[in-house]
């Protein structure tokens with residue numbers, strides 16, 4: 001009987017080991033697929049603007065163009081170069097967060113001041129589209145890396161401007177006992193439910209053509225998520241198609 005028990009136990013542990021190996025194997029396959037998809041996405045994102053740049057250069061080289069046409073092609077090439085630059089910048093940022101090299105330096109800073117600086121920077125973009133950028137905030141000192149929080153807010157406000165055709169973008173802060181909630185709300189095109197879950201994934205867009213057309217890299221929200229996670233906080237979203245979206249996150253007060 002002892003022998004039988006021993007064999008039984010041995011068989012059980014072998015089975016458990018096999019289960020673990022199968023799970024590990026599956027996980028590795030999943031990671032590999034994710035990586036391959038990521039590389040495929042990057043290649044695609046670079047190939048598109050490069051194609052446009054070489055087309056523009058070819059036009060400049062081969063054809064006898066007037067000044068206006070020349071300027072048009074130079075501007076196209078320059079816009080696409082900026083896009084590739086932004087893509088690399090975002091990729092480097094994400095790679096750093098992935099490798100735990102967070103380079104986050106938390107310190108107390110004035111959130112209202114940062115918001116006002118951003119308002120000055122982004123208001124012209126909103127005005128160009130006939131949108132108002134309303135910022136409602138009070139003097140609040142929070143704990144975080146001001147440069148990184150600026151990047152988060154810039155990405156969220158730029159998106160709000162990009163995906164809103166009329167109405168306004170409103171940024172407000174809500175003070176709680178130990179924290180402050182920062183909300184960025186727009187009256188834009190909104191996002192349907194099926195997209196919300198994957199919205200913060202790299203290169204995920206609800207409408208690829210529209211995003212590229214607006215110069216997007218598809219990495220803005222992934223960067224937002226990584227920065228906030230490194231701060232120990234999370235990004236949230238609520239949205240209704242045709243009505244608008246609201247993104248919000250919490251920071252600790254000093």
Ligand code: ADP
Pocket residue numbers: 155159160161163186188189190191199204205206207211212215216217218219220221222245
């Ligand atoms: P990008 O803006 O470069 O496409 P992001 O990662 O910043 O990439 O955003 C991913 C996608 O999420 C966008 O392409 C768009 O479909 C959707 N999105 C983001 N912000 C908004 C918003 N405020 N309103 C509607 N859709 C949005």
